[in-house]
Amino acid sequence: MSFRPLVFAVAIAAAQVASCAPQNEVRPSSGASTLEVAQATENRQVAAPADGRQTEGLPESLLSLPPEKAGQILVEHFRSGTPAERAEYKGKLRIRRGNNETIVPLTFRIEPGKDQWQVVYETGAAEGIRPEKLVVIHKPDQPNEYLYSRPGKEPVSLKASEAFVPLATSDFALVDLGLDFFHWPAQRVLRGQMRKNRYTYVLDSRLDKSPAAGYGKVVSWIDKETGGPLVAEAYDTKDKLLKEFLVRRFTKVDGKWQLREMEIRNVQSDSLTRIEFEFKD
Numbered sequence: 001m002s003f004r005p006l007v008f009a010v011a012i013a014a015a016q017v018a019s020c021a022p023q024n025e026v027r028p029s030s031g032a033s034t035l036e037v038a039q040a041t042e043n044r045q046v047a048a049p050a051d052g053r054q055t056e057g058l059p060e061s062l063l064s065l066p067p068e069k070a071g072q073i074l075v076e077h078f079r080s081g082t083p084a085e086r087a088e089y090k091g092k093l094r095i096r097r098g099n100n101e102t103i104v105p106l107t108f109r110i111e112p113g114k115d116q117w118q119v120v121y122e123t124g125a126a127e128g129i130r131p132e133k134l135v136v137i138h139k140p141d142q143p144n145e146y147l148y149s150r151p152g153k154e155p156v157s158l159k160a161s162e163a164f165v166p167l168a169t170s171d172f173a174l175v176d177l178g179l180d181f182f183h184w185p186a187q188r189v190l191r192g193q194m195r196k197n198r199y200t201y202v203l204d205s206r207l208d209k210s211p212a213a214g215y216g217k218v219v220s221w222i223d224k225e226t227g228g229p230l231v232a233e234a235y236d237t238k239d240k241l242l243k244e245f246l247v248r249r250f251t252k253v254d255g256k257w258q259l260r261e262m263e264i265r266n267v268q269s270d271s272l273t274r275i276e277f278e279f280k281d
Helices: 034-039 067-079
Strands: 006-009 016-018 087-097 100-111 117-123 132-138 145-149 156-158 186-195 198-206 217-223 229-235 241-253 256-266 271-277
Touching: 067 186, 067 198, 198 229
Parallel strands: 006 229
Antiparallel strands: 016 256, 087 100, 087 271, 100 117, 117 132, 132 145, 145 156, 186 198, 198 217, 217 229, 229 241, 241 256, 256 271
């Protein structure tokens, strides 16, 4: 299972790299990707994208195609990946507002299936925050489905345009955790560019009509070798930067690299949420 840096998925960073690194913990430099951690290992293998799906490298010829066609090929390549196995992790959300910090328990699960697969986020109770549950349902060639529930209420099925709401008051919106921008209709490859010491395709993703409280566009840097996103930035409907994502720390568990900390920052409100996964040292 892997996470790769997606600004909001959201996604949203790599959680696992198979390796034989000589150390048990890594703190990447600001914005460093899982791929950079992998390059420091003996095997130099890379991980799959944020929610466990398995992808392969992208074709050489994308930049020779019209930007719109190249963009569709790129996102279809990503959407075609599926997770190989079930996984579950415990952790916490650290939500910072000014000098105040709230800690919310978190359980994260990947549940593969025959015709669909699910990613589940469950948060526990915290000061002034009630438990919540989000189930993101992925189906081949179909938009994401979001099932969102709170205590004492039936799960509500939300369209992506209705899912620009925070999970447990955090800076992670439901659509962030669903990597929803890969399903948006307007996709363009702008250029090739080196980012984090990797060659990437720069992808511009837009909705036909953005919700007032949603994103106007997402710009992401997609690693050519693996087809997974290294970095992403979310902009509001006035084209101002809204959110940034950062991978903070990895640790080696049972011979595999696992994401230990990642964070998302709301640039406009100067708030920050960090996800910390719990592993036995």
